[in-house]
Amino acid sequence: MSHPAHESETAAAAPPLRATALPPTTDPVLQARGLTKHFPVGGMRSKSVVHAVDGIDLSLRGGQVIALVGESGSGKSTVARLLARLYPQTGGEVLLHDAPVTALRGRAFRAYCHRVQMIFQDPFASLNPAKSVRYTLTRSLRIHQPKLRGAKLEAALYALLERVQLQPERYVDKFPHELSGGQRQRVAIARALAADPEVLLADEPISMLDVSIRIGILNLLQDLRDRLGIAILYITHDIASARYFADETHVMYAGRIVESGDSESVTQQPAHPYTQLLVRSAPDPEHMGGNVTQGRGAEPPNMVRPPTGCRFNPRCPFATDICREQVPVLAELADGHRVACWGYADAEQAAAAGTDLSALPVLGENKVEVTS
């Protein structure tokens, strides 16, 4: 049996798949507006639901990476699956180039899949172990570009492998068991690229890989963003990798986005007490991918009966009555840096909520950082 080649042996030139790269765009390619998913639980007679995602807004532009960060169970994968149309939403909408997307099957769904592709966490499970790289990629090319035949199909196959920095002659006839984890993830990415997509939804694409090769996969995705102008949604529990890789970071807690903005601001001046906790719990950026701790004495929230008001309030050392009673308003801290926390509300927002500034938690101007 041949052994997986070392990751460093895989580098190959990476010419653009398209003749010309798409320039970064200002108009959103893919948007979520008020996206909500409640999963029924407890059998047919039960009215209980898991509040997996509640009212998420996201806007992905071409040539942009957005990270969706949060601990396990916060709803990140559900957002990605809703955007991939793997199941219907309970509320809100998905828009592609401003047009609502409704199809979950049929021709319209297939057309959507050309534009929006998903990469999964586990490259070991996502490739058929009985099929060679050639078979897997050729099949995907045939599905998405049925007019390709003969030499043109072979050229497209080689271009795909080069695009993911695998030397075609060396890897085209390999089987998954002959590849390292990183090489398999590259093949999975190549399969997604066969559709020539505008958007990649990457659900924890490095979390199952050796620490030493994670950076290589993120660099590859960055290259796809830069050269092809692909929009990437990067799902991760690792806020350190979001800082390194993403243009914008959105922090999710218990089905809601609690903070968003450019990655540097969100990770270097975290405002929400939960983001502060994430940043403090993050591993050394040199060793991307550590698990987020739950915080001191903290319980993950019950998603069937989530806490009222701010869902983080049972874990928040600053919480006051208003945090337990009312969903926080969105406060704009700086250009595009937003936080859903009563500690940053202004007098007008406090008055609209029927209270005054003295009833709000002491954050914002008097910010105290969470240290556990």
Ligand SMILES: Nc1ncnc2c1ncn2[C@@H]1O[C@H](COP(=O)(O)OP(=O)(O)OP(=O)(O)O)[C@@H](O)[C@H]1O
């Ligand atoms: N098909 C389903 N049926 C019922 N509940 C579900 C289903 N899928 C997800 N959930 C629940 O929805 C919540 C959000 O799950 P989700 O997988 O989106 O979180 P996540 O942030 O991606 O977590 P992880 O990092 O562990 O994948 C969890 O409470 C989960 O148990």
